[in-house]
Amino acid sequence: MSERCSNPNCYVNAGEGCYLGEMDHRRCVSWSASTPETEPEAPSLSATSVRVPWSGSALGLTDMANLSPRGRTILISVLGAHDAGKTTLLTGNYLQLLLGQSLANARFAGSRTLGAWESLAAWTRFDDPARSPTFPPHTPRGTSRVPGLLHLALRNAKGDFRDVLLTDAPGEWFTRWAIKEDAPESEGARWMVRSADAFLVFADCNRLASSNPQRGTARNELRQLLERLSNHVGDRPTALVWAKNDIEPNSEILSSIQQTLKKQVPHAIEVNTSTSQPDSLTKALEAVLFPAWSPQQASRIVEPILHHQPFSAFRGVHAHA
Amino acid sequence: MHTPEIVLLGGPDSGKTHFAGQLYGRLKRNPSLLELRDTPADLSALEEVLLCLENGHAAGHTSAGTWTDVLLPLKDNRGNELDLRWPDYGGEQLRTIFTERQVTETWRSELRQADGWLLLIRLNKEITYPDALTELAKRPSASNGAAARAGEWDGNARWVELLQILLHVAGVNTVSHGEQPRLAVLLSCYDELTTDGLLPSQVLAEHLPLVSAFIDSIWKPSAVSIWGLSALGCLLEQNSDNENFINQGPEYQGWVVSPDGQQDSDLSRPLAWLLGAE
Numbered sequence: 001m002s003e004r005c006s007n008p009n010c011y012v013n014a015g016e017g018c019y020l021g022e023m024d025h026r027r028c029v030s031w032s033a034s035t036p037e038t039e040p041e042a043p044s045l046s047a048t049s050v051r052v053p054w055s056g057s058a059l060g061l062t063d064m065a066n067l068s069p070r071g072r073t074i075l076i077s078v079l080g081a082h083d084a085g086k087t088t089l090l091t092g093n094y095l096q097l098l099l100g101q102s103l104a105n106a107r108f109a110g111s112r113t114l115g116a117w118e119s120l121a122a123w124t125r126f127d128d129p130a131r132s133p134t135f136p137p138h139t140p141r142g143t144s145r146v147p148g149l150l151h152l153a154l155r156n157a158k159g160d161f162r163d164v165l166l167t168d169a170p171g172e173w174f175t176r177w178a179i180k181e182d183a184p185e186s187e188g189a190r191w192m193v194r195s196a197d198a199f200l201v202f203a204d205c206n207r208l209a210s211s212n213p214q215r216g217t218a219r220n221e222l223r224q225l226l227e228r229l230s231n232h233v234g235d236r237p238t239a240l241v242w243a244k245n246d247i248e249p250n251s252e253i254l255s256s257i258q259q260t261l262k263k264q265v266p267h268a269i270e271v272n273t274s275t276s277q278p279d280s281l282t283k284a285l286e287a288v289l290f291p292a293w294s295p296q297q298a299s300r301i302v303e304p305i306l307h308h309q310p311f312s313a314f315r316g317v318h319a320h321a
Numbered sequence: 322m323h324t325p326e327i328v329l330l331g332g333p334d335s336g337k338t339h340f341a342g343q344l345y346g347r348l349k350r351n352p353s354l355l356e357l358r359d360t361p362a363d364l365s366a367l368e369e370v371l372l373c374l375e376n377g378h379a380a381g382h383t384s385a386g387t388w389t390d391v392l393l394p395l396k397d398n399r400g401n402e403l404d405l406r407w408p409d410y411g412g413e414q415l416r417t418i419f420t421e422r423q424v425t426e427t428w429r430s431e432l433r434q435a436d437g438w439l440l441l442i443r444l445n446k447e448i449t450y451p452d453a454l455t456e457l458a459k460r461p462s463a464s465n466g467a468a469a470r471a472g473e474w475d476g477n478a479r480w481v482e483l484l485q486i487l488l489h490v491a492g493v494n495t496v497s498h499g500e501q502p503r504l505a506v507l508l509s510c511y512d513e514l515t516t517d518g519l520l521p522s523q524v525l526a527e528h529l530p531l532v533s534a535f536i537d538s539i540w541k542p543s544a545v546s547i548w549g550l551s552a553l554g555c556l557l558e559q560n561s562d563n564e565n566f567i568n569q570g571p572e573y574q575g576w577v578v579s580p581d582g583q584q585d586s587d588l589s590r591p592l593a594w595l596l597g598a599e
Binding site for chain 2: 015023048049050051052053055056070071092095096097098099100101102107108109110111112114115117118121124125153154155159161278
């Protein structure tokens with residue numbers, strides 16, 4: 001099993017199922033056209049068993065192609081500086097679903113990334129007295145240009161099915177992107193901003209608090225991020241998340257950020273989250289999930305009136321003034 | 322003649338063998354909705370469990386490599402005849418599907434052909450962490466350890482992933498409620514649980530909320546039913562000798578709780594529902 005399928009979307013060599021659904025991948029046309037790969041593969045896989053096309057880990061770009069035919073996907077970009085609480089929000093929402101809570105009036109209908117969710121949730125569980133439960137630590141800045149995408153399928157009471165993809169990206173990407181838009185290391189941030197259906201922007205109340213000497217830097221980073229985002233956001237749903245809200249941010253800093261938000265992203269809404277109130281984490285995600293649930297309706301095509309005489313009103317393909 | 326196929330899905334220690342043994346006793350000696358027309362030609366798969374139950378003790382563990390079935394020639398109360406192949410296997414096979422993320426060809430063809438899936442979940446054996454969030458809320462600023470944690474998966478996530486794999490392999494469309502196998506969830510060893518008069522579906526939602534939500538989202542309501550099952554009615558050990566089993570016979574022990582909360586001694590009712598005979 002040292003070969004790689006010629007189909008770039010196929011990971012049959014990594015233990016997943018054939019991309020084209022062949023039982024025996026050796027019968028697949030893409031496989032027979034493949035070239036041997038140098039990297040050796042360890043798992044022993046018998047040819048007579050069937051595998052599934054997902055691994056349970058966070059999804060990459062090619063995995064999205066597997067999901068998109070199922071229906072509307074909602075990609076939510078989670079933006080914010082390092083340690084602002086982005087992963088905490090994701091974990092909190094997964095834990096709420098585990099308790100049977102609904103999200104945006106819809107119920108859990110599966111996930112392709114349960115392995116990734118569980119590894120995040122494992123941090124919060126008390127299984128070893130020597131290690132107390134905490135929220136997951138820092139998301140490492142990888143070389144990958146696409147953040148790990150966490151997936152949730154939801155179905156609401158009307159039967160609408162949605163694949164929700166949440167980005168779990170390192171904070172450094174955005175700090176860099178806010179300064180220099182086309183910096184090579186912010187490729188991931190650019191992809192997220194280009195492809196997203198909705199945005200969650202994180203403000204870290206802990207860093208903005210009066211007691212924190214770094215509050216100026218934090219405000220600067222956040223304002224730069226908002227100003228950068230305003231170039232790209234269009235009318236996509238956006239929420240500013242005041243994370244770690246149990247700590248009061250400095251009131252002047254707070255109002256200056258609110259001013260920036262009002263000017264740069266006027267349609268954005270503000271939500272407060274705190275880990276001491278698990279509901280607030282769900283509410284923050286719902287704040288953008290609700291407006292993004294249905295695609296925005298296309299606006300009516302209105303033909304401009306160029307002449308007021310009926311004779312001139314006809315404008316064929318070749319008609320020029 | 323219609324020969325329906327069902328698959329029985331239950332992990333190790335979920336009570337598959339006891340259910341099979343008790344079901345056979347019911348069908349043959351104390352029938353109600355479903356009844357055996359003839360004595361099956363080959364009973365070797367049930368030999369051990371039947372003997373153990375007659376003597377009032379629990380049967381041993383089915384070994385992991387086992388894959389046998391018993392052909393049950395059944396008749397429902399309207400006189401329809403059907404042949405049912407009742408599978409028996411070591412529950413580790415189901416665990417292997419989850420850990421290795423692959424399904425053998427035997428399993429796949431069973432899953433694809435099946436008219437109904439019978440899912441046995443023993444709630445008391447599931448590991449869940451229902452209070453993780455409240456615990457965290459109490460100590461929000463705990464320091465981060467750097468070592469990665471490899472805890473066991475939550476029982477919710479494990480069942481959902483297993484069902485997703487099985488659904489995918491069986492080629493069931495999970496997005497629209499198209500053609501899908503009927504699903505009967507049996508909460509086995511129901512006598513172990515304190516249910517406070519809740520319906521079996523509410524008990525499932527309380528113990529495994531994510532699984533309950535997943536099943537509700539994927540299966541249309543008419544294609545799923547959730548039952549409580551106590552195949553033996555009480556706890557039997559391998560060295561016990563329960564007088565009721567020895568004197569009255571095992572076919573008078575055990576009960577199910579129907580989806581509407583009624584306790585019933587007819588163990589074949591979930592099966593009858595699955596086969597559309599009820």
